[in-house]
Amino acid sequence: MHAVVVYESMYGNTHRIAEAIGAGLETAFDVRVVSVTQAMPEVIADADLVVVGGPTHVHGMSRASTRKAAVQAADKPVGGLKVEPDALGPGLRDWFGSLGDYPVRAAAFDTKMHGPAMVTGRAARGVTRLLRQHGFNVVAEPESFLVTKQDRLEPQEEDRARDWAAKLAAGITSS
Numbered sequence: 001m002h003a004v005v006v007y008e009s010m011y012g013n014t015h016r017i018a019e020a021i022g023a024g025l026e027t028a029f030d031v032r033v034v035s036v037t038q039a040m041p042e043v044i045a046d047a048d049l050v051v052v053g054g055p056t057h058v059h060g061m062s063r064a065s066t067r068k069a070a071v072q073a074a075d076k077p078v079g080g081l082k083v084e085p086d087a088l089g090p091g092l093r094d095w096f097g098s099l100g101d102y103p104v105r106a107a108a109f110d111t112k113m114h115g116p117a118m119v120t121g122r123a124a125r126g127v128t129r130l131l132r133q134h135g136f137n138v139v140a141e142p143e144s145f146l147v148t149k150q151d152r153l154e155p156q157e158e159d160r161a162r163d164w165a166a167k168l169a170a171g172i173t174s175s
């Protein structure tokens with residue numbers, strides 16, 4: 001079975017979580033992890049599972065304006081943040097806009113700051129909604145992985161992502 005993890009990432013945190021999810025899925029799937037800018041429709045055409053995630057920006061999924069703000073914020077010398085090569089986009093919203101319908105199993109994730117989703121927002125909710133709109137069969141609750149106020153992954157989040165994905169894989173193979 002074949003799984004594809006599609007991620008969007010400005011500072012690399014969601015990218016790292018995507019790689020960890022890929023490692024967790026390898027328990028049951030042959031896995032490909034791709035940036036949203038490389039996820040042409042043919043990349044997911046023969047997938048048995050698609051896992052999609054991005055950073056939470058202004059309470060939801062990124063937009064061109066928030067990606068630009070993220071790149072500008074990284075220009076400040078204090079933070080020491082490095083920007084991913086394709087950070088300015090296109091992002092997940094654009095990707096969904098160019099996508100047809102896929103009756104394929106799927107799940108969503110995001111990265112966000114600590115705190116209740118009512119306060120921080122949560123990109124994975126929007127990703128889940130768009131997955132459903134495109135005919136995907138969403139098989140798991142959306143999951144969030146946490147970053148610090150300095151936009152660094154919290155310790156253990158990559159381990160948690162690997163475990164989450166391994167459980168997702170086990171649930172699919174046993175059903």
Ligand SMILES: Cc1cc2nc3c(=O)[nH]c(=O)nc-3n(C[C@H](O)[C@H](O)[C@H](O)COP(=O)(O)O)c2cc1C
Binds near residue numbers: 009014058
């Ligand atoms: C423009 C901008 C807006 C953000 N808005 C939120 C927000 O509303 N809620 C939140 O939890 N985190 C917010 N963040 C923090 C991001 O969620 C965090 O930078 C992201 O998860 C890091 O992932 P990445 O390294 O893959 O880009 C924001 C970050 C930026 C740059």
